[in-house]
Amino acid sequence: MDAPLPECQIVWNDTGLSDWEEVFARAPRANLLQSPGYARAICPPLGQRPRHGRILIDGSLAGVFQIQEAQILRRAIHAVILDRGPVWLDGYGTPDQVGAFFRAFDRTFPRRIGRKRRLLPEAPNTPEMRAALDATRLKRRPGSTGYQTVWVDLRPDLETLRATLKSRWRGALRKAEAAELTTEWSWKGKSLLQVLTGYEQDKAERGYPGPTVGTVTDLCRTLLGHRKVLVGTASQGDRLVAAALFLCHGSGSTYQVGWTTAAGRTLSASHLLLWQAMGELKDAGHLDLDLGGVNDADAKGVKSFKEGLGGETVELVGQYE
Template identity: 35%
Template sequence: MNTTWDHLPRSQWEQLHAAQQGALQQSWAYGDALIALGVGVRRAMVWQDGKLLAVAQFMCRRIAGYLSLASCTRGPVWQPDVLPEQRAEVYRLLRRDMPLPRLKVVLFSPDRTADQVSAAETRGMSRVMTGYATVLLDLTLPLEALKAQMDGKWRNRLGKALSNEKIRWHVQPSLKRCEWLLGKELDQREAKKFHGLPTAFVRAYVDAHTEPQQAFVVAYAELGKNTIGAMLFLIHGRVASYHMGWTDDEGRQLNTHNALLWKAMAYLKVAGIEVLDLGGVNTHDLPGISRFKLGAGGHAVSLAGTYF
């Protein structure tokens, strides 16, 4: 078993990432976007007898000027037939061969639930953080099945929004609309005092693709001359991830986001996207947003956590 670092074939990485429905944080374009923003990124491919076993992307930073921290978020991305004992050896190799100064901490946050991560895989490692929770929508299902699995109240709000003939619905990879929504995101971050990935990340993520339509899509609603709500989704392989959304008071009263998510689901399904990741769920700190995501149906997932 051997590891190659950094100067890697993008096409081979993306082929495995797409086939295994890899998370946004393990996509090649995500890494390129972070590099464009000045973030340290290390990429690894692990091989055995000429066969690619896994790819792993790490976000790296220095702590206190002397400690190097490398975090593999929702990764590595594995070939499906890699055994738990082989995974344990891959973790060991990646920790040992990480091209960072000697005082280093290497963290792994598998993109699987605790039930899917066996003791043999994590032998010799300790869990140091609880897992990330999200909701995954299976877009390979018929639209009728997707609607049927929604919470009843959620589905009723969707019906009311769609029945409003005055609202115009759009879903498209519009750079102009994307820039407009990023401006709205900055405004609401300032007003509500919360933080997230820099909005410049989205521009860098789009620039990391040859064709912009391969990177994102914006769903937005218009009433008269006003835009009353919008959502941004980032595309990575066969998966799309909800990234941000905005609505004004009128859009909120008209349940705009219910219809925008539904319209985006239909668009992404036709585009060949198999999974829609609705992003973090935290019922304690963000109860309203979490109820919205859970009400949309799909499968609530709590990942195994972070291991050292």
């Protein structure tokens, strides 16, 4: 006899966020797109508003999620976005529970004329998870491919983390450590303008996808006063040769921006910054590092670089509506 499906209840935090943020702060791998700071930065320019919900599975608190909404004519025209959610507490997030959540979500925001739903579940792309989602009323977006990222667990000590690095990556790190590079780290925004200017130039020259410098600036402006923006630079003499920017959220952190010059690539300066950042983030109490999107189609070098840190490559199930 099959086990009964779990029951899911959504409880909205429409009057305050303190309880919600406490749950988010203790959830493993809580990602940037589900953080309140992200919504505060992203929603106003897009005419959206964030809403925050808690998830009860069989009556017990199991996780939280954040959506972005836009509406006109009293919701006659309505858009709802769930990016990389929900965020589950430890021990939750099984396929049955994910399916139960999205059935409850569908009852709350049923498909209808005038409503657009864009959902990117934070759920691994496994046969069991796909089957659980296929059993709901969600529809997979045509042509959707699974989003990939690399997570690094920052809880081990630095000696263990260094031993986890792949051999070629560790060799590049030793090269950078032997070079005459000066690195500097700041939680107060020092060199931030220079880093963002370099990012804008690098992105334009190399043509890779990623958030606009305006979006990253809005995120930094929102998070900077809360010790959630970490800026790192590497210089050779008086020349800046590489930079990295990390955004923090709950117990997690995200590698948001990184760039290097030709001289920096020769010296493996980005390897040095990523390695030092892991120590800085550990010291600040962050437990996980999300290295950001990777793919096999047009950025194999970036994927190889990020996987060299010895983290776990995770592929999500893709977009639904």
